[in-house]
Amino acid sequence: MYDLLVVGGGAMGGALAVGMGGAEGGPRSIAILDHTPAKAQAIASMLPAGAAVNTLEPAEVYLLAVKPHHMRGVLSSLPVGAKAISVAAGVRLEQLKSWAPSGCEVVRAMPNTACEIAAGVTAICGDENDGALIARAKELFQLVGEVFVIAENQFDVVSALSGSGPAYVFLLIEAMQEAGITLGIPASVSLDLARATIRGAGMLADSKRVDPRSLRLAVTSPGGMTAAAIAVFEELGLRHQTLAAVKAAAQRAQVLSAHADE
Numbered sequence: 380m381y382d383l384l385v386v387g388g389g390a391m392g393g394a395l396a397v398g399m400g401g402a403e404g405g406p407r408s409i410a411i412l413d414h415t416p417a418k419a420q421a422i423a424s425m426l427p428a429g430a431a432v433n434t435l436e437p438a439e440v441y442l443l444a445v446k447p448h449h450m451r452g453v454l455s456s457l458p459v460g461a462k463a464i465s466v467a468a469g470v471r472l473e474q475l476k477s478w479a480p481s482g483c484e485v486v487r488a489m490p491n492t493a494c495e496i497a498a499g500v501t502a503i504c505g506d507e508n509d510g511a512l513i514a515r516a517k518e519l520f521q522l523v524g525e526v527f528v529i530a531e532n533q534f535d536v537v538s539a540l541s542g543s544g545p546a547y548v549f550l551l552i553e554a555m556q557e558a559g560i561t562l563g564i565p566a567s568v569s570l571d572l573a574r575a576t577i578r579g580a581g582m583l584a585d586s587k588r589v590d591p592r593s594l595r596l597a598v599t600s601p602g603g604m605t606a607a608a609i610a611v612f613e614e615l616g617l618r619h620q621t622l623a624a625v626k627a628a629a630q631r632a633q634v635l636s637a638h639a640d641e
C-alpha cells in the first residue's frame with residue numbers, strides 16, 4: 380500500500396508530489412496517476428520513492444488534484460472506505476462526499492504552487508467527524524508550507540487570496556519587468572530586478588511580522604520617488620482593483636462548483 384497516491388500530475392498535483400516527496404519525514408512512498416503516463420513518470424523520477432501508476436492502487440491517502448469537473452469521476456472510482464483530500468477549487472464537501480463510495484472520508488485542501496519548494500500556504504476544511512483525516516492532511520501540507528484549518532464557508536475567499544495569490548504576484552513581476560523595458564532597461568536585467576525585489580520584500584514582510592504599511596512607509600520618503608509612484612497606484616485604484624479581482628475569483632468558485640455537478 381502506498382502512503383500517498385496523487386491523482387492528477389498537473390501543475391498542482393506535481394508541485395505537491397515533488398514538495399511532499401522531497402520533504403524530510405514525508406510520505407515514504409508516493410504514487411502518481413495521470414491520464415498521460417509520461418507526466419506521472421516525469422514526477423515520479425524526481426522523487427526518492429515515487430512510482431507512476433496506471434490505476435487507483437491501494438493507498439493510505441488519495442490526494443485528488445484533478446480539475447473540478449473531473450472530481451466526480453475520480454471520487455466515484457475510489458475504493459470503498461478510502462480517505463481522500465480534494466484540492467479542487469469550489470467543489471464543496473457535500474458534493475465530494477455524495478460522489479464517493481460508502482465509508483469514504485473526504486476533506487478539502489486549498490494549497491498553492493509554492494508548495495513545490497516548501498513555501499506554500501494551504502487552507503484545510505472538513506466535517507467535525509473527519510478529525511483524524513483533517514489531522515493527517517495538516518501533517519502532509521505542513522511538510523510543504525503553512526497550514527490554516529478554516530470553516531468551509533470561508534474557503535472560496537481564502538482560495539481567491541492564497542490559492543490564486545501567487546498568480547497575482549507573478550503578474551506584478553511581469554508588469555514591473557514591462558515597465559523597466561518600456562523605460563529603457565534590458566529585458567533580462569529588468570526581470571532580475573523585479574524578481575529579486577519581490578523576493579526581498581516578501582522575505583522582509585515575513586521576517587518582520589509588522590503591519591505592512593509601516594514597511595511601505597519606511598521606503599516612502601516624504602516628497603520622494605516612491606511617494607510619487609504610490610500616489611499613482613492609489614489614484615488608479617490598486618486597492619479597488621485588488622478587491623474586485625479577489626471577489627471575481629471567489630465568485631468563480633461557485634460556478635466551478637455548479638459545473639462539477641453536471
Ligand SMILES: NC(=O)C1=CN([C@@H]2O[C@H](COP(=O)(O)OP(=O)(O)OC[C@H]3O[C@@H](n4cnc5c(N)ncnc54)[C@H](OP(=O)(O)O)[C@@H]3O)[C@@H](O)[C@H]2O)C=CC1
Pocket residue numbers: 386387388389390391392393412413414415418444445446447449452453466467468489490491492542543
Ligand atoms: N494550479 C494551481 O495553482 C492550483 C490548483 N488547484 C486545484 O488543483 C486541481 C488541479 O489543477 P491543476 O493542477 O492546475 O490542473 P492541471 O490540468 O494542470 O492538472 C490536472 C491533471 O489531472 C489529469 N487528470 C484529469 N482527470 C484524471 C483522472 N481521472 N485520472 C488521472 N489523471 C487525471 C489531467 O489530465 P488531462 O489534462 O489529460 O485531463 C491533468 O494532467 C484543480 O481542481 C484546481 O482547482 C488548487 C490550488 C492551486
Ligand SMILES: O=C(O)[C@@H]1CCC=N1
Pocket residue numbers: 468538542543
Ligand atoms: O485558478 C484556479 O481555479 C485554481 C484554484 C486556485 C488556483 N488555481
